[in-house]
Amino acid sequence: MxxxxxxxxxxxxxxxxxxxxxxxxxxxxxxxxxxxxxxxxxxxxxxxxxxxxxxxxxxxxxxxxxxxxxxxxxxxxxxxxxxxxxxxxxxxxxxxxxxxxxxxxxxxxxxxxxxxxxxxxxxxxxxxxxxxxxxxxxxxxxxxxxxxxxxxxxxxxxxRFRQLTDEERDEIIRRARRMAQVGQGGLVEIARRIARKMGRSTETVRTTLKSYDRGHPDRAIFPPMAGPLDEEAKGQIYRLYRRGVSAEVLATQFGRTRSSVYRVINEMRALRILSVKLEFMPHPSFDDPTASETILGPMPLPADGKAPRRTKAPKGLPPYLASLYEVPLLGREQEAHLFRKMNYLKCLANRLRDQIDPSRARTSDLDEIERLQEDALAVKNQIIRSNLRLVVSIAKRHVGPSNNFFELVSDGNMSLIRAVEKFDYARGNKFSTYASWAIMKNFARTIPEENYRRDRFVTGHEEMFEAAADTRIDEHEYESAQRRNQEAVKGMLGRLDDRERRIIISRYGINGVSEQTLEQLGRELGITKERVRQIESRAQDKLRRIAIEEKLDLPML
Structure with a gap:
């Protein structure tokens, strides 16, 4: 069901x-x-x-x-x-x-x-x-x-379903023992093969074998596994699974059934979810089941009934500041709706978290918790994007000879993110008022501290430093070069075969993948550590030749 x-x-x-x-x-x-x-x-x-x-x-x-x-x-x-x-x-x-x-x-x-x-x-x-x-x-x-x-x-x-005869039961046990001795799989796989040959259901064969093992522990075909897994082994199973290793491979590697591997994965996943702190602002409407549809419904239009218009960015602005004008500002009703929706999603996730027992966690419950948290994060980001212009306007008023504008904007953005988490929308106040106070209070503390450190550690050579030419690469030029390098590397990897590409990505942690040793990769690919090293060396030579052909200057090669 x-x-x-x-x-x-x-x-x-x-x-x-x-x-x-x-x-x-x-x-x-x-x-x-x-x-x-x-x-x-x-x-x-x-x-x-x-x-x-x-x-x-x-x-x-x-x-x-x-x-x-x-x-x-x-x-x-x-x-x-x-x-x-x-x-x-x-x-x-x-x-x-x-x-x-x-x-x-x-x-x-x-x-x-x-x-x-x-x-x-x-x-x-x-x-x-x-x-x-x-x-x-x-x-x-x-x-x-x-x-x-x-x-x-x-x-x-x-x-009236036809029960197994004694001869059929003996045949199932005989076949299973022979297949288990030559390593043709675990209980489920062997039961599936026997069921297909004998015209029986897999569940019937599996139940027969389990009953035999319980009644004959000294001659069990599939004896009970070793003692319980320790936390280190469970963590290793979870990490390997997230890297793409199948449950079947993990079951063989750790001497467990596939279902027990899935239980371990769900347990570790549940512990990871529960370890993340989840806070929300409660509201009486959260306990009303009839209010859910309204809270999670679409965002209301502004009070005048017109869709928000995007403000045209002034010419000459840096790309970051110009992008802020693409996001329309929120009205009071829209703001209240988003804050209530964000906190309600967190409330629903928290209720599910309270019912989770990591040792018996269900995949459907964990999926639902993560979905609710992702939806809440999407709403939070929408609120943040709509208020980034507020940070810029406050930062402009605090710019001075010793204060960098973009450093102030970055610091103010952090204050804005914290303010979104702490704002109690139920009081009826506008978020911009609360956020402005939080940002200015943070500036009032951090700017004097920065000035004090600058005065405390003065070198006496500041004029010389200011007059010296700045030979560093422009920030935007550096980012463009990085993007070009990333695209070049992606194209080069695409010219390797699947196994070479897998080894290079895993060995050097490309695209956020965790780095792996030669031995770990060999175990996953079913080859020796030395063979992995040979394939890695061959792939590197290919990449160097491709870089020379394309006239690419990549420092990693």
């Missing part, structure tokens, strides 16, 4: 109850949601107010006039039940009726775990309970019986 809600309003309702509703009230809401689920018809539409009333037991004071499709409501209610029950931490012995685990349902109906997964997508309601000290999926006895009654034919087909 998909892990994403079809209707954001129901997802907001779940998050609100998970944060604020008492434990007993959440359990009651889970029961009401399951009762409601049995009444929803896919072809009909249902008002959100009605769903709220059936789940919470009372009518809301205000609710959006939403009509939700019944098929999406059925999907979301199953997610609602599972997610909200998972926040309660209810033990199986505290449930009002017997609780069946996935394994118990498989045994009762003689089906595989994959069949149970398919049944869940088709309507079998699952909850989360604490089983053996861990939160796991479980099914109430009544939930299973309701599903069986409404899907009798489907359950009968699954029960």
């Amino acid at each position: 998909g892990s994403s809600y079809c209707h954001p309003a129901l997802k907001q309702l779940k998050e609100q109850q998970a944060r604020f509703a008492p434990k007993q009230e959440r359990l009651e809401q889970v029961d009401r949601a399951e009762t409601l689920l049995g009444e929803i018809q896919p072809e009909k539409q249902y008002p959100y107010e009605y769903l709220w009333y059936r789940i919470k037991g009372y009518r809301p004071e205000t609710a959006p006039e939403l009509l939700l499709e019944g098929s999406g409501v059925r999907h979301d209610l199953r997610l609602f039940i599972e997610d909200l029950s998972g926040t309660v931490g209810q033990a199986v012995d505290q449930a009002a009726e017997p609780v069946l685990t996935v394994e118990a349902v498989c045994l009762r109906f003689n089906v595989s775990t994959r069949t149970i997964t398919r049944w869940r997508r088709q309507g079998l309601v699952a909850r989360r309970f604490v089983i053996d000290g861990r939160t796991k999926v479980g099914f109430l006895e009544s939930s299973v019986m309701r599903f069986v009654e409404s899907h009798r034919d489907q359950v009968d087909r699954g029960t």
Whole structure:
């Protein structure tokens, strides 16, 4: 079953109850949601107010006039039940009726775990309970019986599915042992090959092999892995994965299954996300699920109803200053909208972060957190770009004989970025007032400090230095030369073959890629360290010849 809600309003309702509703009230809401689920018809539409009333037991004071499709409501209610029950931490012995685990349902109906997964997508309601000290999926006895009654034919087909004979089971074990001894892959790969040859599903073969290993630990075909990975090994797996090494290669290299490698990757990724400090300005509207659409909607037009016009830059300005005039200024309503949107996106990301357990992190949750943070950063950059002209205007007023204008602009930009993070838009003040105060306060501190250092370390030869000719390259000329060199290097690399280009980029850290040793590259490419060195030397010779042909003066060659 998909892990994403079809209707954001129901997802907001779940998050609100998970944060604020008492434990007993959440359990009651889970029961009401399951009762409601049995009444929803896919072809009909249902008002959100009605769903709220059936789940919470009372009518809301205000609710959006939403009509939700019944098929999406059925999907979301199953997610609602599972997610909200998972926040309660209810033990199986505290449930009002017997609780069946996935394994118990498989045994009762003689089906595989994959069949149970398919049944869940088709309507079998699952909850989360604490089983053996861990939160796991479980099914109430009544939930299973309701599903069986409404899907009798489907359950009968699954029960009648032809079971493995003893001869087939022995053949699977024999084939798997032979393939494992000659190193033809791990459990999943070998199960897939055997399933294809014997006309069985991969899951059936995999389950058979795992059951055999559990029952015969002294003769296990795929014995349990060594002890748990330490933090250094986990970090190495994550770094290699980000460099493009596949999970299959990492599983072989570290002696793990592919699924365990993905768990390690998600764990390290979650720790990296949680290590980044995330601050936002809260607002009462953030707790209102009906306000989300307005907050995340398009930016309003100015008060006069006209689209903002770009101001034409005066002639003769440096490129940086001229580019500032391409960004239109913000009106008061637009400014407030962007600040609220930025902080709301951070608030949503923070709520998801609070629910993350690094050891059990899901890829979909981590993707959603990063998406929200990237969206918040995009809004922040929009606010910053619209206020850069303010920094320039303040810097002009502080320019003096000993103060460089562009250094003041750079310092002021840093103050502007900090001001965007700290501004409380809910007070109704204009951001330009707050930002001006922050920039001028910073100048009032840094300019005297700079003057003091200049006076403190005077050499007595300043006139000679000022009169001397400046033989340094012009800043813009230097940047142009750098761009030309980068384009030249990119074109030269394009004339190498794939392996040569891969080695050169990884050895010298081109385009931000982390540098790697000869041994690391050899391990990734499946060749010896000496062979990597030979390919690197050959590629360097090619690059030198290309540079000579193109008459390029590249210092790195």
